[in-house]
Amino acid sequence: MKTPTDEHLLQDHLDGRSDAFELLVRRHTVELHRFVLRFTNSSPTADDVVQEAFLQAYLSAGKFDTSRRFRPWLFTIAANKARDWLRSRGRRMEVPLDAKVDWDLDGGKSFADLMTGAEQEVGAVELQAGEQRRVVRRIVESLPDIFREVLVLAYYHRFAYREIAEVVGVPVGTVKSRLHAAIGRFATAYQESVEVDETERNTFGL
Template sequence: MGNWQSQTDEQIFEAFRDGDPDAYRELIERHHDDLLRFLTRMVGDRAAAEDIFQETFLQIHISAATFDISRRFRPWLFTIAANKARDMLRKKNRRKTVELSAPIRKSEPGASFIDLLGVDIPAPDEALDLAQRDEQVQRALDQLGPALREVLLLAYFQRMSYAQIAEDLGIPLGTVKSRMHSAVAAFARSWQVVSKDHDKSA
């Protein structure tokens, strides 16, 4: 077994391609937490996220020969995972039934513009009940459309620049910016609604 700690993802991937049997396990273990969190946030369902997690690593294994080793491994991994999650959501949404008589949500007064300074987002160590906060974050994310959710998660999980996101998603830079602005605004708004609902019910 190699001493993986000092090695980059790309070096480990190269070792895997050279036939080291432990290298691929190391890659899966190394990205397990982040990728599973990303997928859970993306599809809103832990079991589905685990399925997509497996499919993603299988896909990477199958496509190993096509990977350009001069590029970074992690963006490739997350892009494949995001594609699979998007397909799964599309499939799920296609079968979603719509309740025509569903009540129309009351809008927040003056809510068309968001001022982030007015949004209260507690840091993890301030939150009393982490599980509750986690669930609130998921509910707030679920309110976003898939396209906004994807750009928001890809950006934050990978700390990607606008240019990298544009390249990964194959959309113009200007669109990435305005989509990211919309995504942050939409998340801040739905966070406000979700946390207000929670305060009321508490």
């Protein structure tokens, strides 16, 4: 039997099928939680935001245009709530939401520079698994919210650029430039961390 699409399930829900929305909740909870957790870096917040997002989707389902895709819509709701939380925590939005990103001013190497260096420079020194997890998490967490959001959506959730544009509320071109800037910053910071780790290993004779 063919699995119903999200949009069919939402239409079923609007038509009065009692378990249709529950199926949507069960289908998307884990992925949505992963997204919010990586975006906010807070488990309790991810738990709360995911609940609030589904509740709002449930209450607003009647306004949803079922010719559009459900998943980006759900993520848009969750992303808005996650941004509200980040703002309430006083986290600095380093660039206005609708700003274009100048790669040369983003604090890391430009995307093009990263692509043209020597191949063996990148990740030549491997970190241990636990250390690598901590380092990567710290770097991603330290990215400005607007960069981290597109990186998480594009890399971990494989959203299409136009869907990311819908979730974030900016043009596709801005999504791409933010993504390039995010990768540039990440790669630069990761390389620096690896080099520091290598220096420490040498210093302590490890």
